[in-house]
Every structure is written in structure tokens, then in C-alpha cells.
Amino acid sequence: MAVLDPVRPAFRAVGQTVVPEAARLTESEWAAVEDIVEQALATRPPRLQRQLVTLIRLLQWLPLFRYGRPFTALDPTHRTRFLAAIQDAPVLLLRRGFWGLRTLVLMGYYARPVAATEIGYQADPRGWEARRP
Amino acid sequence: MTERVYEVVIIGSGAGGGTVAQALAPMVRDGVRILVLEKGPRLADGEFTGREMEMATALYEDGGGFLTADGTMTLAFACTYGGSTVVYTGTSLTAPERVVRHWNVPGLDHADVVRRSEKYLRENNVHLLGPDALNDNNRLFVEGGRRAGYHVEQFPVNVKGCRGSSFCNLGCPNQAKQGTNRVQLPAAERDGVEVVTRAEVLRIEVDRSVVVRVGEKPAGGKGAPSEWAPGDYRVRGKIVVSAGGAIGSPALLLRSPLPTPRCLGDGFTCHPALILVAEHPRAITNDVGHPKSFFVDRGAEERFVLETCMYFPFTTAKAITGFGAAHSAMVRAFPRLQMILVLACDHATPGNRITADAAGKPVVHYRFTPETVDGLVRGTVASAKIFFAAGALRVHAPFADPPLIDARDAARVEALITTRHWRPGKTTVSAAHLMGGCGMGRSAADSVTDVWGRVHGIPWLRVADASLFPDSLEINPYVTIMALADRVAEGIREDARELLA
Numbered sequence: 032m033a034v035l036d037p038v039r040p041a042f043r044a045v046g047q048t049v050v051p052e053a054a055r056l057t058e059s060e061w062a063a064v065e066d067i068v069e070q071a072l073a074t075r076p077p078r079l080q081r082q083l084v085t086l087i088r089l090l091q092w093l094p095l096f097r098y099g100r101p102f103t104a105l106d107p108t109h110r111t112r113f114l115a116a117i118q119d120a121p122v123l124l125l126r127r128g129f130w131g132l133r134t135l136v137l138m139g140y141y142a143r144p145v146a147a148t149e150i151g152y153q154a155d156p157r158g159w160e161a162r163r164p
Numbered sequence: 165m166t167e168r169v170y171e172v173v174i175i176g177s178g179a180g181g182g183t184v185a186q187a188l189a190p191m192v193r194d195g196v197r198i199l200v201l202e203k204g205p206r207l208a209d210g211e212f213t214g215r216e217m218e219m220a221t222a223l224y225e226d227g228g229g230f231l232t233a234d235g236t237m238t239l240a241f242a243c244t245y246g247g248s249t250v251v252y253t254g255t256s257l258t259a260p261e262r263v264v265r266h267w268n269v270p271g272l273d274h275a276d277v278v279r280r281s282e283k284y285l286r287e288n289n290v291h292l293l294g295p296d297a298l299n300d301n302n303r304l305f306v307e308g309g310r311r312a313g314y315h316v317e318q319f320p321v322n323v324k325g326c327r328g329s330s331f332c333n334l335g336c337p338n339q340a341k342q343g344t345n346r347v348q349l350p351a352a353e354r355d356g357v358e359v360v361t362r363a364e365v366l367r368i369e370v371d372r373s374v375v376v377r378v379g380e381k382p383a384g385g386k387g388a389p390s391e392w393a394p395g396d397y398r399v400r401g402k403i404v405v406s407a408g409g410a411i412g413s414p415a416l417l418l419r420s421p422l423p424t425p426r427c428l429g430d431g432f433t434c435h436p437a438l439i440l441v442a443e444h445p446r447a448i449t450n451d452v453g454h455p456k457s458f459f460v461d462r463g464a465e466e467r468f469v470l471e472t473c474m475y476f477p478f479t480t481a482k483a484i485t486g487f488g489a490a491h492s493a494m495v496r497a498f499p500r501l502q503m504i505l506v507l508a509c510d511h512a513t514p515g516n517r518i519t520a521d522a523a524g525k526p527v528v529h530y531r532f533t534p535e536t537v538d539g540l541v542r543g544t545v546a547s548a549k550i551f552f553a554a555g556a557l558r559v560h561a562p563f564a565d566p567p568l569i570d571a572r573d574a575a576r577v578e579a580l581i582t583t584r585h586w587r588p589g590k591t592t593v594s595a596a597h598l599m600g601g602c603g604m605g606r607s608a609a610d611s612v613t614d615v616w617g618r619v620h621g622i623p624w625l626r627v628a629d630a631s632l633f634p635d636s637l638e639i640n641p642y643v644t645i646m647a648l649a650d651r652v653a654e655g656i657r658e659d660a661r662e663l664l665a
């Protein structure tokens with residue numbers, strides 16, 4: 032079973048908040064994002080994998096206390112507001128947990144070759160030869 | 165367990181291990197068997213593709229994201245034939261006199277470090293790149309730095325036939341960078357030194373044997389299979405050299421049943437670094453050309469060094485604080501981004517140390533001191549001034565709230581960028597200059613080794629890597645690692661008759 036399986040909808044909701052363009056990803060593009068994340072997680076200890084799943088569950092259900100709905104049911108504005116509060120939380124554990132989750136999302140999204148092209152990244156092993164006419 | 169016998173066993177193949185291997189290689193002619201054990205794989209030239217995740221996974225420990233114990237910083241160090249010399253940018257500086265004086269290691273003379281460094285500067289083809297090889301990202305740093313009143317210097321680099329791929333930190337796809345994988349290790353192998361890759365050293369025993377686990381090549385993974393069949397080995401040696409780096413060496417010695425000094429693991433420093441970006445009004449050449457050609461050294465005065473840099477899409481996105489639309493807009497400005505790396509000159513501090521967990525894996529304990537945070541903040545302020553002086557429209561500064569500073573606020577950067585916005589765990593801080601843990605010194609009371617890398621009380625055990633540094637070097641460390649490893653090799657040659665008897 033993949034690490035993200037139990038929390039996939041919440042992971043994607045966080046993903047769309049971290050990278051708004053992710054809202055336009057197709058199912059197969061999400062699969063590519065999650066494949067990169069799963070590969071990165073595969074080399075990490077099981078304890079860390081469990082901590083990640085626990086954090087995503089926490090992010091999914093914590094908004095119930097503030098907004099009366101889980102994270103996946105919030106509109107984009109409230110999702111952003113909620114994650115901004117977590118990012119600046121006084122508790123280091125929450126801040127660094129969110130930093131780790133955000134890093135995984137950014138990795139999954141921007142490490143795809145198509146995303147690199149989208150942002151105008153053109154590096155080429157041929158270096159100057161590939162750039163100069 | 166299979167047994168093998170050698171006279172000299174070198175653990176690690178980076179700047180330290182590669183240097184010792186080459187320096188001792190002439191002894192092979194006298195019948196001395198020398199073995200280098202490298203935990204990582206040996207990649208073929210064609211396997212260096214420049215693809216970010218693919219290469220990071222293949223070359224770095226934990227893909228370059230090795231976390232400190234409290235999770236507030238990532239450490240980047242390579243695990244491959246050639247160690248971190250495969251993934252650095254090739255910047256080649258010699259240890260400053262004031263730093264060696266501050267280290268205060270009896271018998272370590274700055275002139276000796278310089279003399280040995282110069283030998284490797286020549287061997288590694290270190291030189292200044294010509295103006296036609298410089299990209300806009302570097303030119304803007306020079307122009308902005310000079311306008312802002314900083315003394316900008318050019319990095320000598322160790323490249324040969326650089327095509328400007330900009331992939332230095334992912335391993336050069338054109339084999340231009342003269343790391344130990346290109347220079348010292350091939351030379352040592354030609355002289356008869358054996359190098360075994362995918363060989364993880366589990367421990368060093370008191371009888372001078374080294375317990376090694378050789379791994380299989382994972383399905384679909386990069387690199388050649390190990391030179392030895394997978395399995396566990398006991399390698400009997402007479403001299404053992406630990407050159408596994410500032411994380412690897414202390415952890416290995418800590419998990420070995422050896423009477424090592426109590427301060428083993430202490431004194432870890434790493435030049436914590438921030439990647440800063442600024443947006444210009446027009447596209448600039450940034451992802452082509454050597455990425456790191458210039459620097460500003462304010463280490464002595466303000467505890468920071470600035471370097472030009474250019475990173476890859478994910479690494480860049482990770483470095484930009486926050487998330488959402490503003491974050492995306494900055495990443496999407498990639499063709500217009502100028503980048504500067506801020507490195508803090510941290511110092512050895514009680515508590516910042518390497519330990520080993522129950523499984524023997526390294527754990528890095530690191531707390532940011534107020535002085536280190538101050539260095540990062542001062543470096544960020546200086547970078548913002550340079551960015552704006554170079555014509556940037558806006559600057560991303562993680563120590564400002566909000567982190568994006570517009571050009572109309574350029575005169576206020578000192579007021580906007582302050583230590584009060586420092587939140588550990590929020591800002592992306594990473595380090596690649598890992599130092600200390602087996603520091604040199606006078607005796608076991610204050611250090612792990614003597615000035616020749618000889619572990620106090622264990623004359624057959626030597627250390628030859630950045631873990632020898634008693635404190636931060638304040639510059640890019642590989643040349644100094646080579647200089648110290650050269651000393652270690654000389655000490656081994658002098659003691660060889662007695663130790664090999």
C-alpha cells in the first residue's frame with residue numbers, strides 16, 4: 032500500500048493550496064506527482080511515514096474546530112488561511128511538519144519535467160551550445 | 165562472513181579518501197594492499213543526466229534532504245564514487261590564515277596548509293573562468309555588489325572543458341569538474357589501489373578489522389554493481405583511515421567498539437545557508453553557464469559569505485518561503501530570477517554534535533545560535549542591497565514579513581529584514597559544508613585526533629576528512645580537506661614500517 036493511500040483526498044487538497052495550479056491537474060498528472068512523493072518517502076523510515084500520515088489527518092480534521100468543516104470541505108480562501116496559521120504555529124512540531132509536507136508537495140509538482148518547462152526552466156546538458164544560435 | 169586482507173583500508177572516496185588513496189598508491193609497488201570502501205555506487209559518465217530528482221536520488225544521502233534531529237535544517241552530502249566532490253560546484257579556495265590561527269591546533273601551520281593546497285589546485289586544474297563563460301546571474305551579482313559597496317571576488321574553479329550545463333550540484337553531465345572521481349581515484353586505481361563501491365562499513369573492530377556490508381544494485385537504480393559479491397565481509401587491515409565525511413566518520417567511530425575520546429562527535433559546524441531569489445524585469449541567463457563564479461566574503465566582519473548560485477525547479481520552489489499564489493508567481497518568474505546563496509559562518513557550540521542512534525545511524529543535533537541567525541540576517545540584508553543595486557524589481561527575503569520586498573522599499577531593507585522574523589521550521593535552511601566531529605587538537609581531553617589525523621590512543625586509526633576541522637572553515641572546504649588528507653597520508657607513510665610490521 033502506498034503511504035498516501037489513507038489520506039489521498041486531504042493530500043491533494045493541501046497540494047492545491049500550496050500550488051494553486053495543481054487544481055488543474057488531471058488524474059494521471061496527480062499520479063505523476065504522487066509517484067515522485069512516494070519514491071521520496073520509500074527511502075524514509077516507517078516512523079517518519081506514519082508521522083506524515085498523522086499530520087495530514089490532523090490538517091484534515093483540525094479545521095472542524097475553527098470552521099465546522101474538514102479541510103477538504105473548505106473553500107480555497109479558508110484553506111489558505113488555515114495553512115498559513117499552521118505555518119506560523121507557535122509549536123515547532125507543527126511548523127516543521129507543515130514545512131515537510133509543503134516540501135513534498137513542491138517536490139511532486141516541480142520535479143515533473145512538464146512543470147520545469149512550464150516555469151521556463153531550460154537547463155540542458157549541452158550548456159551554452161544549446162542556448163547560443 | 166567472507167574475510168579479506170589488506171594493509172590499508174580507506175573508508176570513503178571523497179575529497180579526503182580519494183586524496184589519501186592517491187597519496188598512498190605508490191606503496192602498492194612495495195606490496196602494500198590498499199582498499200577504498202565507498203558506500204555509494206559508481207556511475208558511468210552517461211548516467212549523469214542533470215534531471216533533478218533522478219540525480220539527487222542517485223547521488224545524495226536521503227536525496228539531499230538529510231534532516232537534523234529537530235527537523236529545522238537539511239544537510240546535503242553525496243554518497244557515490246568521489247563523494248561530495250561529484251556534486252559541489254568546484255569552487256576552490258585556500259583556508260584563510262585567521263581561521264587556521266583560530267583553530268589553534270598545535271603543529272598545524274597555515275603555510276603548510278597553503279603549500280599542500282596549492283599542490284591540489286594545480287592537480288585539479290583550478291583557474292578563473294573567462295568572461296565569455298559567465299552568465300547574467302553572475303554578472304548582475306558583480307555589478308550589484310560593486311554598486312552596493314561590497315568587495316566582489318571571483319571563485320577559482322576546478323573544471324576542464326566546462327560547457328556551462330549549470331548542473332554542477334547534480335553531477336557534471338560533461339565530466340568537466342575535476343573531483344576525486346575524475347582525478348585522484350582513477351590515478352590511485354591505475355597504481356593498483358582497489359575501490360569497492362556499494363560497500364557500507366558497519367563498524368571498525370579493535371583488532372583493526374572492518375565489518376562491511378556490500379549491497380546489491382537496486383532494480384532500475386543508477387551505477388554499476390559492486391566490485392564484490394553482495395554480502396557481509398570482514399576486512400582485516402593494519403591501518404584504517406576513516407574518510408566518510410563529517411557525518412559519516414563520527415557516526416562510524418561512535419558505533420564501533422573502540423576506546424575513542426569522549427568528545428567524539430562534538431564541534432559540528434556546517435555554514436547554514438539560505439537560497440535567496442530576486443525578480444528582474446527581463447529574462448536573464450541563469451540556468452546556463454557555471455552557476456557559482458563570484459562571492460563576497462564578510463565572514464570575519466559580519467559572519468556571512470555570499471555566493472552566486474542557481475538551483476533547479478524543486479530546490480528553488482522549496483527555498484521560497486510560504487505557499488499559494490504569491491509563491492507560485494515567484495517560481496514562475498524563473499527566467500527572470502537572480503539567485504544568491506547566503507552562508508552563515510557558524511562556530512563550534514556545545515550541543516551541536518553528531519551522535520549515533522540505536523541502529524548506529526548518524527543523528528545531527530544542531531541549534532541555531534543568535535550569532536548564526538544574525539549572520540544569516542546580515543547576509544540577507546546585503547543580498548537584498550545587491551539585488552536591488554543590480555536592478556531587481558522585488559526580492560524574496562525569508563526574514564521579512566511579508567517576505568517579498570518591492571524595489572520601492574529598497575532603502576528600507578535593514579528595517580524590513582530582521583532577526584525577529586526568524587522562525588525555525590518555517591524557513592528553508594540547508595547546509596552542504598559539513599565540518600567537525602573528529603576535531604584535531606592536543607590530546608583526548610580536547611579533541612579526537614592529533615594534527616596528523618591520528619585518533620588519540622589508537623595509532624592505527626586515522627581520520628582524513630572535514631570532520632577533522634576543530635571549527636568552521638568559513639570558506640568552501642574541499643581544498644582544505646585535501647590538504648589535511650595529504651598530511652594524514654604523509655603521517656601514514658612515516659609510521660608505515662611500524663604499523664605494517
